[in-house]
Amino acid sequence: LWQDKFATIRNSKVLLVGAGGIGCELIKNLVLSGFGEIHVVDLDTIDLSNLNRQFLFRHSHIKQPKSVIAKKTASQFNPDVNIIAYHANIKLDAQFDTAWFSSFDIVFNALDNLEARRHVNHMCLATNTPLIESGTTGFNGQVQVIVPGQTECYDCNPKPVTKAFPVCTIRSTPSEPIHCIVWAKSYLFTQIFGEDDDFEAAAQPDEDQKELEELRKESAELNQVRDALESDNFDQLLFNKVFTDDIERLSKHEEVWKYRKAPVALDYSKLFKKAQTLDINDVLSRDQTVWSPEENLAVYMDAIKRLKQRALVGGRTTLVxxxxxxxxxxxxxxxxxxxxxxxxxxxxxxxEIKQIAGNIIPAIATTNAIIAGICVIEGLKVLCPLGAEPCNAFLARRPERFLSSESTHPPNAECAVCGVARATVHANLEELTVQTIVDALARDLEYGEEISLITDQLIYDIDFDDNLAVKLTDLGIASDSFITVVDDNETNRVNLELLV
Structure with missing residues (x-):
């Protein structure tokens, strides 16, 4: 009996997403448990701050890919294991498609990124691949067993919403470092390089309407600057807009600054004189030092140069x-x-900014080790039943009971991710139109008129039929994309997810 189970483990093909705190512990456990083939994906490189808890890495490994070094170190524990490392983004790299995911017997998630977690969850559901989801925050940790069609998925329960700040505070009257970081990440970056967030939609009912009108004017001006992205002096145009013109306009509102110091506009030319003489690699290497104004300008100019190259690929590419x-x-x-x-x-x-912008809570090595151990135990239960049903586990710093577990729950019928029917469409996306899909849904599956087609944006509903004659490729829909069909019928409602 046990020989059969060991053979199952040895012949299993495992995917590990993330080679950080939990990932290092997980790959060690997987190798020592005898798994024969392990694929490790991580886009990050090793940083000095990782060394206190990510034990596979040493000082000499700093700046090298985590996945590659994790493979090199873990292979020494068991040379018979075949470890394949990918220094890549699990969400954006085209090689990680549904065919690739379906080749695995089980997936282990060791991520600290909500969107990446949701993506892996989605791909595992689409390919009917078991997933062991895990995470830690300080002394707390959890393990969730996700078996498509049998248990709740990662998105069956809502996740905590990141604290929101009033729009006018972020855009006009910041008083804390986090206000400036949120402004840089969620406003300026998205408006220049991404899909602009609708600040009016995020406005609170009691926001000052006069101030909102000022913000509308600023946004219109910023859109004009964005249109000049290809110009050689774009960095100066943007700087003058947000750090000179906007600040000078804000400083004139005397009633706003009655009880606090008014902002002071920056002069690009003064900072540029010294910034252009700096060694940018030296500045960037001092990641735990607060940079001078000139150093920040040097990094700003260098980052814009790199982002422009990416954003202007193929006309205009949205960055995240x-x-x-x-x-x-x-x-x-x-x-x-x-x-x-x-x-x-x-x-x-x-x-520090990376921690704040990424909502990072300092990790503890012992917590990671415990959670990684439970992950492998639950994974073994899924792959080769050991007499005990897989369960979800929770770790907390409580004196009465630091480790608890519960039985897995069935899928949430209302879940927008797993509470849907699924189908695969094989078609030439350069010829397939939205109209063809709508017609097929009505003819073959008897959907009514009240449906919506959604990717990462709305592409069709009964009140928005502009795209009916448009080919899917012209809507940015590539092979291995998901289209969700939302059935708005009040009775016999069935939502459907199409993999094209």
Whole structure:
């Protein structure tokens, strides 16, 4: 009996997403448990701050890919294990498609990024692949067993919403470093390089309407600057807009600054004289030091140069902030500090800004080790039943009971991710139109008129039929994309997810 189970383990193909705190412990456990083939994906590189808890790494490994070094070190524990490392983004890299995911017997998530977790959860559901989800925050940790069709998925229960700040505080009257970081990450970066967040939609009912009107004017002006992205002096145009013109306009509102110091506009030319002489690699290497104004300008200019190259690929490419994406983090850190400088707010090192922008809670090595151990135990229960049903586990710093567990729960029928029917569409996306899909849904599946088609945006509903004649490729829909069909019928409602 046990020989059969060991054979199952040895012949299993495992995917581990994340080679950080939990990931290091997990790959060690997986190797020592005898799993024969382990694929490790992580886009991050090793940082000095990782060494106190990510035991597979040493000082000599700093700046090298985590996945590659994790493979190299863990292979020494059991040379017979085949470990394949990928220094890549699990969400954005085209090689990680549904065919690739379906080749695995089980997936272990060791991520600290909500969107990446949701993506892996989605892919596992689409390929019917078991997933062991895990996470830690300080002394707390949890393990969730996700078996498609049998248990709750990662999105069956709502996740805590990040604290929101009043729009006018972020855009006009910041008083704390986090206000400047949120402004840099969620406003300036998205409006220049991403899909602009609708600040009016986020406005509170009691926001000052006069101030909101000023913000509308600022946004219109910023859109004009965005249109000049290809110009050689774009960095100066943007700087003058947000750190000179906008600040000078704000400082004239005397009633706002009656009880606090008014902001002071920055002069690009004065800072540029010294900034252009700095060694940018030396500045960026001092990630735990608060940079000078000139150093922040140097990083700002260098980051814009890198982001422009990416954003202008194929006409215009939308970029998304990620704390592990060096280009986006450098930009956010530099502009957050420059904004803090204008308002007399203490500035932060890029190391601190990464923690705040990524909502990072300091990790504890012991917590990671316990959670990683439970992950493998639950994974073994899924792959080769040991007489005990898989369960979810919770770790908390409580004197009466630090570790608890509960039985897995069935899927939430109302879940927008797993509470849907699924189908795969094989078609030429360069020829397939939205109209063809709508017609097929009505003809073959008897959907009524009250349906909506959604990707990461609305592409069709009964009140929005502009895209009916548009081909899917012209809507940015590539192979291995998901289209959700939302059935708005009040009776016999069935939502459907199409993999095209």
């Amino acid at each position: 902030f990620d704390k592990d994406d060096k280009d986006t983090l450098d930009f956010v850190a530099a502009v957050a500090n420059l904004r803090a400088l204008t308002f007399g707010i203490p500035q932060k090192s890029i190391f």
